[in-house]
Amino acid sequence: MAEKNMEQIVAHCKNTGFIFPGSEIYGGLANSWDYGPLGIELKNNIKKIWWEKFVQNRENSYGIDCAILMNPRVWEASGHVASFSDPLVDCKECKARFRADNLISDFSNHSVNPDLMTREEMSKYLEENHVPCPLCKKSNFTPIREFNLLFQTHRGVTKESQQDIYLRPETAQGEYVNFLNVQRTMRAKVPFGIGQIGKAFRNEITPGNFTFRQIEFEQMEYQFFCHEGEDEKYYQEFKQKSKEFFMALGIPENKLKFHDHDKLAFYAKAACDVYYEFPFGWDEVNGIHNRTNYDLTRHQEYSGKSMQYLDPVTNEKFIPYVIENSYGLDRAILAVICNSYDREKLPDGEEREIMRIIPRLAPFKVAVLPLIKKDLAEKAHELFADLAKDFRTTYDETGSIGKRYRRQDQIGTPLCVTVDYDTLNDNCVTVRDRDTMEQIRLPISELKAHIKSIIE
Ligand code: GAP
Numbered sequence: 001m002a003e004k005n006m007e008q009i010v011a012h013c014k015n016t017g018f019i020f021p022g023s024e025i026y027g028g029l030a031n032s033w034d035y036g037p038l039g040i041e042l043k044n045n046i047k048k049i050w051w052e053k054f055v056q057n058r059e060n061s062y063g064i065d066c067a068i069l070m071n072p073r074v075w076e077a078s079g080h081v082a083s084f085s086d087p088l089v090d091c092k093e094c095k096a097r098f099r100a101d102n103l104i105s106d107f108s109n110h111s112v113n114p115d116l117m118t119r120e121e122m123s124k125y126l127e128e129n130h131v132p133c134p135l136c137k138k139s140n141f142t143p144i145r146e147f148n149l150l151f152q153t154h155r156g157v158t159k160e161s162q163q164d165i166y167l168r169p170e171t172a173q174g175e176y177v178n179f180l181n182v183q184r185t186m187r188a189k190v191p192f193g194i195g196q197i198g199k200a201f202r203n204e205i206t207p208g209n210f211t212f213r214q215i216e217f218e219q220m221e222y223q224f225f226c227h228e229g230e231d232e233k234y235y236q237e238f239k240q241k242s243k244e245f246f247m248a249l250g251i252p253e254n255k256l257k258f259h260d261h262d263k264l265a266f267y268a269k270a271a272c273d274v275y276y277e278f279p280f281g282w283d284e285v286n287g288i289h290n291r292t293n294y295d296l297t298r299h300q301e302y303s304g305k306s307m308q309y310l311d312p313v314t315n316e317k318f319i320p321y322v323i324e325n326s327y328g329l330d331r332a333i334l335a336v337i338c339n340s341y342d343r344e345k346l347p348d349g350e351e352r353e354i355m356r357i358i359p360r361l362a363p364f365k366v367a368v369l370p371l372i373k374k375d376l377a378e379k380a381h382e383l384f385a386d387l388a389k390d391f392r393t394t395y396d397e398t399g400s401i402g403k404r405y406r407r408q409d410q411i412g413t414p415l416c417v418t419v420d421y422d423t424l425n426d427n428c429v430t431v432r433d434r435d436t437m438e439q440i441r442l443p444i445s446e447l448k449a450h451i452k453s454i455i456e
Contacts, residue, residue, distance in 0.1 A: 004279040009341050010210050012353065016411050018042065018337065018363075019211060031208040031215045038411055039333070041363035041392060046332050047197055047220065049248055049360070053241070054222045054325070060192040061222075062182050066174025068199060072165050074173050075150065077302035078295065084169060085146040087119055088206070089126070094136035099206050100126060100144050107131045110282075115263045119144050149202040151215075167201035172324060174198075175223040176295045179307060179320075183225075190309050190320050191226035191234065197329065209280055211330045218329035225309075225320040228293070234323045235270050235290045242274050242286055242325065249332060250358035251276065251339050259284070267294035276335040285335055286327040293319040336361060340412060355412030356435060359455045364413045365391040366451055369404050371420040373397040380419040383429070383444065387417075391451055409434055414454055417447065 013019040018039040022032030035043055055063045075081045087100040100122045101114035107129065114122055123144050125131070130139040150169055156162035168174070175194040182194050197220045204213050211217075226234050243256050259282075261271040269290040275282040296319045300307040308317045340357045359365060368384045370376035377397055387393040394413065396404050401418065408416050418430040423444075431450065432439045442450055 004338060004341065006210060006279050008343075009279065009338060012341060012410070013039070013210075013337065018411075029215075031204050031213060033211050033214060033330075038363040042336065042357070042361055043218075043329065043333055045361045045363075046249060046329065046336065050220045050245065050327065050329075050332075051195065051197065053245055053248065054193070054220075055195040058193060060188060061195065062186050062188065062192070063195050064175065064178055064182065065196060065198060066171070066178065068168050068201075069153075069155075069165055070168060070173065070177070072163070073302050074177060074299075075166050075169075077298040078173050079298075080150055080166075080169055081148075084150055085148045086206070087122060087144045088147045089141040089144055091133040091136060091138065092140045092142060093138040094133060096133060096135045097206060098134070098141075100141075102206070103131050103134070106134070113262055115261065119146075147203075147205070149204065151201045151203050168199075169202050170200050170326070171196045171198045171219045171221045172223060172295075172326065175221065176299055176322070177303075179223075179225060179296060180309075183309065190311070191224065191230065193222055193224040195220070195222040197221075209278070209283075211334050212278070212280075212283065214330060220327040220329050220332075222325040224323040224325070226323065227318070228321050231269065231290050231292070231321040231323060235288065238323055238325050239272055239288050242288055242327075245327070246274060246276065246285065246332070246335065249336050249361060250356075251335055255339065257282065267292055276331075276338075278335070278338055284328075285331040286325070289324040289326070291322045291324050293321050295322060296320065352406055352409050354409045354434065357412035359414040362412045362414050363392065364394040364408075364411065365455055366415045366417055367394045367396055367404070367408045367413045369395075369401060369416055369418050370397050371401060371418055376419050376421070376423070379423060383417065383419060387448070387451070390448055391455075405432060405437075415451060 016038060017036035020034045020036050021028040022034050023029050055061045088097055089100050090097050104112055104114040104122060104125055126141055132139050151167040152164055153167060154162040155165055175196055182188060197218060199216060200219045201216050204215050208214060224234055224238065246256055247253060255277045257275050259273045259275050264271055269292055271287065271289045273284040273287045276285045296307040307319055309320055310317050336357065340355045342354050342356060344352050344354055346352055366387055368380050368387065370380035384393055384395045396407065405416055414434050416432040420430065423429055427444050428441050429444055429447065430439050431442050
């Protein structure tokens with residue numbers, strides 16, 4: 001396995017149609033990216049696995065899809081208006097901007113935890129240790145300033161009647177404000193969960209490491225409402241589940257680790273992230289939080305509406321505890337891409353680029369390739385139309401068969417099916433495996449079952 005390098009991965013994603021720079025022809029927009037034809041397939045496949053694991057396969061689990069724009073009081077209640085900010089510093093020499101906490105963590109090789117520091121302590125650390133600017137290497141920073149990450153917009157016709165509203169910075173609040181709507185309409189009994197996948201927006205102005213930190217991204221969040229006293233049991237259960245989820249995406253366990261938070265928000269009982277080892281270092285892909293009954297209590301306070309649940313058996317009225325499971329979809333995609341991209345030396349000395357994506361996540365499950373376009377395209381098109389009813393299939397008739405195999409390896413297609421002259425007589429095709437490059441001959445009538453077995 002070749003050493004992974006972000007530049008190569010970014011170029012590969014762009015050249016093969018996974019991910020393009022956002023609004024590229026206008027020079028792009030910092031920290032914004034577009035998913036291409038392959039990226040969107042991968043994204044949808046990951047969403048499906050997450051939805052199955054959290055919403056579909058659990059009893060007492062429900063999905064919702066809430067508005068991105070919410071009443072601004074929501075964000076006052078959640079605390080985002082007052083304190084959703086990053087500590088930023090500017091390099092006075094080269095004018096680049098950084099998060100002070102990231103500078104400290106990188107400089108100390110993660111031996112110092114800036115989460116445990118006050119802003120004053122961070123400033124002192126930068127100064128006393130002469131922490132250098134990662135770009136110009138000088139050590140001359142401005143004092144730390146708080147920068148709120150909320151994206152503000154306005155609604156209303158005239159300037160005077162306009163109301164300031166926000167693009168949601170997380171999907172979780174939609175689940176909290178709908179807690180009783182879901183509970184009542186689904187006749188749900190605590191404990192139960194609400195899942196949602198959707199866009200979130202943050203005004204991230206520091207460098208993003210490709211899609212790792214974006215201004216617009218997707219979250220897959222699952223809030224589990226439970227009785228106080230059962231919270232710790234469920235927290236542990238969901239913590240284990242989070243690693244299982246990433247392993248179900250084909251990521252090996254040794255590339256994942258838990259990062260328990262040393263410093264908790266005043267209302268939180270426990271918090272932990274899962275870290276994945278990206279080529280740029282270990283970093284967060286999700287978070288599991290025991291948020292107590294803080295969020296629902298705050299919404300009760302700010303909305304004036306009761307958020308209490310009435311237990312039909314005990315007649316007890318209470319505000320449930322919440323175990324929050326917050327997954328960044330784009331970070332899961334990036335982890336899968338980084339994990340599966342490889343360059344491999346072949347026995348004949350050639351090098352091939354390969355994406356070893358697990359078949360369930362592969363953008364295309366199968367490629368149909370006529371050996372020669374002239375006489376075999378009609379049969380191959382026929383086969384494509386039939387396979388496409390059941391599997392995401394691609395068709396390629398351009399270039400030598402060897403080059404076409406390489407193109408499919410590059411984008412992670414697990415199987416290539418070649419239609420040759422013999423196919424016209426015996427109705428059999430050659431099926432080539434991406435990883436082993438082995439080829440077998442199969443009757444077309446057995447092809448779908450074979451593809452299915454590979455995916456499953
Ligand atoms: N509701 C809790 C919450 O939003 P968070 O740790 O701020 O918690 C959860 O975000 C997850 O969302 C992160 O673990 C990460 O995967 C993803 N995420 C956060 N900010 C992101 C960004 N700017 N770009 C891409 N993904 C991001």
